[in-house]
Amino acid sequence: MKHSTENIIELKNLPVHLGVIMDGNGRWAKKRGLPRLAGHRAGMRSVKQIVNSCGEIGIRYLTLYAFSVENWLRPKAEVTGLMRILREYLLKEIDELDGKGVKIVASGRIEDLEKTALKILRDCIKRTQHNQGLVLNLALSYGGRAELTDAIKSLAQDIKSGHVSPDKIDEFVISKHLYHPEIPDPDLIIRTSGEHRLSNFLIWQSAYSEFYFTEVLWPDFDREELLQSLLEFQGRERRFGRV
DSSP states (O other), rough: OOOHHHHHTTTTOOOOOEEEEOOOOHHHHTTTTTHHHHHHHHHHHHHHHHHHHHHTTTSEEEEEEEEEEGGSSOOHHHHHHHHHEEEEEHHHHHHHHHHHOEEEESSSSSSSOHHHHHHHHHHHHHHTTTTTTTTEEEEEOOOHHHHHHHHHHHHHHHTTTTSOHHHHHHHHHHHHTSSSTSSSSOOOEOOTTTTOOOSSSTTTTTTOOEEEEEOGGHHHHHHHHHHHHHHHHSSOOOOOOOO
């Protein structure tokens, strides 16, 4: 099955930018009588597999919704554990990611991250900044509304300083003030675990994205599941509001 799916994927018709809402770690753990953090750790295995697969297949940009601004409201022990898992993932995987030419960037209010995790993240960003392979965009302390709020604040400063005239503001100008304006809008957004919500993820950029929803919990989402989502994407006709 795996090989047959790979054989029918059209490599010239892939999403340039793939976004993933990685959902279901907690439910995965609960089904097995394990603590929630065990589910988050299991989810890291899927992260590695999907990052590797996207790089091998030829997807240019991958944004992973790793930690939302709302996630700060979770129990302190879980938040602390998530920061520890982030540190461990980056330290463990950076050599392989760098060796494969992956460029790491981050979207969100990353200054709010735990100090050691933030330092490691910034070190990884700096180390891989000139790589030419897959761009791995980690959405950390991220929220779509927070991004728009920060963009408006930045735009207001540009208006105040005279760098932007109010009558020149259009969608392009707004997009330039987002966290990573160089990253194109996502062609496809995947959400796992059977939920059908955007959950404050890339709300400006997803205006014409295709969506793929699956019942599979994130720790069980593997290369074959990724290929299935790409195959469905390739069967859709994207009109962007046109006939």
